[in-house]
Amino acid sequence: MGVSTNSGVNTGWANSRNLARCVVADVESKARRSGRFLLCCWVFFLWATANPLTEAKPRCTTDRVDDRVSISHVFDGDTLTVSDGRRVRLIGADAPEMGRDGNLSEPMAIAARDYLRRLIFSAGQTLELHYDSERQDHYGRTLAHAFLPDGSNVTARLLEEGYARHLAVPPNLWLAECYKSAAADARAKHLGVWTLEAYQVRESTQLSPRIRGFNVVAGSVTRIGEGRKNIWINLQGGFALRIQRSDLRYFQDWNFSDLVGQRLEAAGWIYQRKGQLRMHVRHPTALRKFAAAAG
Numbered sequence: 001m002g003v004s005t006n007s008g009v010n011t012g013w014a015n016s017r018n019l020a021r022c023v024v025a026d027v028e029s030k031a032r033r034s035g036r037f038l039l040c041c042w043v044f045f046l047w048a049t050a051n052p053l054t055e056a057k058p059r060c061t062t063d064r065v066d067d068r069v070s071i072s073h074v075f076d077g078d079t080l081t082v083s084d085g086r087r088v089r090l091i092g093a094d095a096p097e098m099g100r101d102g103n104l105s106e107p108m109a110i111a112a113r114d115y116l117r118r119l120i121f122s123a124g125q126t127l128e129l130h131y132d133s134e135r136q137d138h139y140g141r142t143l144a145h146a147f148l149p150d151g152s153n154v155t156a157r158l159l160e161e162g163y164a165r166h167l168a169v170p171p172n173l174w175l176a177e178c179y180k181s182a183a184a185d186a187r188a189k190h191l192g193v194w195t196l197e198a199y200q201v202r203e204s205t206q207l208s209p210r211i212r213g214f215n216v217v218a219g220s221v222t223r224i225g226e227g228r229k230n231i232w233i234n235l236q237g238g239f240a241l242r243i244q245r246s247d248l249r250y251f252q253d254w255n256f257s258d259l260v261g262q263r264l265e266a267a268g269w270i271y272q273r274k275g276q277l278r279m280h281v282r283h284p285t286a287l288r289k290f291a292a293a294a295g
Contacts, residue, residue: 240279
């Protein structure tokens with residue numbers, strides 16, 4: 001009995017050890033497979049985030065196509081020539097200017113043009129157009145939002161890669177908020193034009209009297225002035241933002257009197273009038289409000 005009992009115990013113990021080995025081996029095998037799986041997931045994640053072609057849904061999409069055109073020439077970072085001779089100006093984008101009449105090209109102008117050229121011609125030269133409130137600008141150019149055959153918004157692509165800044169010109173404001181968001185992403189990542197000196201924020205108290213052209217200016221609001229045709233937002237340093245009363249319908253959510261003492265940022269073209277530096281603002285997307293300081 002003793003021999004038989006001991007033999008049974010020994011056999012059971014051996015079986016238990018064999019079972020344990022099998023369990024451990026199975027766990028290790030699953031762990032190795034799980035590790036390989038997790039590694040594959042991590043590699044795919046890194047590739048997907050670095051590859052814009054994996055985006056599930058294009059940004060700033062359209063619900064209709066008004067025209068399909070074939071592009072014959074890319075003039076600059078925001079202007080194209082269609083095969084029928086029309087020149088198309090992309091709504092919502094303002095790329096650096098190419099040099100003409102003996103003037104040098106602005107920084108990144110050639111890079112923006114070449115990026116737009118690659119974007120369009122690699123997709124087969126065909127674009128789908130969505131028209132806005134106005135079909136033409138005062139230069140006779142066709143105004144349109146352009147889309148690649150895969151549904152990608154051309155303006156959004158330019159903005160999010162930093163090859164242009166957002167420009168909202170009423171009344172052509174369809175997708176203005178989406179474009180603003182795309183440009184803000186590029187600015188936050190310091191891409192493209194947002195690395196240039198002209199696009200860095202300048203304090204309203206430190207502006208040179210000779211400054212002109214496109215600039216981003218920030219400062220505290222000192223007072224609000226009201227005229228027959230304009231609303232004036234005055235910043236420290238004698239810099240003024242002009243909003244025409246005809247454009248006030250776009251600022252319905254703004255209470256201008258609440259801006260006094262608040263820090264405000266404006267992007268646009270600086271000009272001088274009556275010895276004062278000014279900027280004409282037509283839409284809220286050109287402005288950025290900062291929370292008032294506590295206390």
